[in-house]
Amino acid sequence: ETGVTQSPTHLIKTRGQQVTLRCSSQSGHNTVSWYQQALGQGPQFIFQYYREEENGRGNFPPRFSGLQFPNYSSELNVNALELDDSALYLCASRGGTSGSITDTQYFGPGTRLTVL
């Protein structure tokens, strides 16, 4: 186990709804990243938060947004859900003084989102 937890484990929503996914990072880790993993594909980088500020973003529309809290836990929010948003959403955290990519990244087990 990595110490990174995610909730809920599974979620079913309908098109147009909004969803919030949660991540509790490993103790002491100040950087959290979110990834979307569609079925049969590798994870795709959504965005990264370092000390409560977004400091990197992949090719995802603005309806994907996030937050990082003072305790470094994080939320991923997705508005106006589309069928293609169905995927496994992974959270990853790492420590270090600068959130550098050289710090080992630890992944949570993911939240499986199904959009009907």
Next chain:
Amino acid sequence: AQSVTQPDIHITVSEGASLELRCNYSYGATPYLFWYVQSPGQGLQLLLKYFSGDTLVQGIKGFEAEFKRSQSSFNLRKPSVHWSDAAEYFCAVGPRSLNNDMRFGAGTRLTVKP
């Protein structure tokens, strides 16, 4: 553009046999390189990473990978596969910057025959 290619979608090997999973990348500079493993219902676990130095990298669970700049490859190897190695394996590249725009390949699913 950055990209990672894992040419083999699915590989089957017999327990005790050797394993090589291929990874090719396209990147403008020398990237950071990673191999992750994902078991069903679990998140990704880092097997090994290459940043610089010795091009042969040792990882956990008896895995190793070799960075070959001339071939833009970072293949993962294991001399003797165990049944517990059955999983999905992902190669990833990352930039030498802080924004963690890691790019993953599509993965190779490993099946181990008894």
